[in-house]
Amino acid sequence: MDNITTGYLMRAELWLFITTLLYFLMNGAQLFETLVFVPKWTEAPPANFNLLLDGRGASLKNFWIVFHSIHEVTFLLAIVFCWKIDFARNWLLILFAVHFAVRVWTLAFFAPNIIHFQKIAETPVVVNDLAAKTSLWQTLNYIRVAIFIAVSIGLIPLCIRIWNLRA
Secondary structure, rough: OOOOOOOHHHHHHHHHHHHHHHHHHHHHHHHHHHHHHHHHHHHOOOHHHHHHOOOOOOOOOOHHHHHHHHHHHHHHHHHOOOOOOOOHHHHHHHHHHHHHHHHHHHHEEEEEEEHHHHHHHHHOOOOOOOHHHHHHHHHHHHHHHHHHHHHHHHHHHHHHHHOOOOO
8 A cells, every 4th residue: 555646545535435425325215215115016016006117107217227327337436446455445345246246136136026017017917926026025125225225334434444544
């Protein structure tokens, strides 16, 4: 860490702050969705699935694609700009691995199920155990959001420690 310039440290601080800020903004949106929107469409399946439809409901697909894409770019930039700071690099890699694992879980489980629920809303079909499937989705979503919140909280001590390097 001896060859870290003030300019390097400022860029590391900046990108770490930006990714932390975006993570907390994302958490706010996730909490709103989890506590307000998800209970609405899961309370009476499939009758409330129309809330998931593009143009007729509150489709959040584009919002989440854009938000996650921007956040993941800033997360990677934070890793790049903190690379020479051993403790920061290592901690960011661990947090990113957890974040990435949850994103894979999202793409493998949550997104396909939402798409399936949307298709049910568009063309009503009888689905066995639909209430159980939506309940499972909702329960697992609580876990997913909690993990995302834990990752963002994990960024706070890292921010503090990096800010203290200039002191």
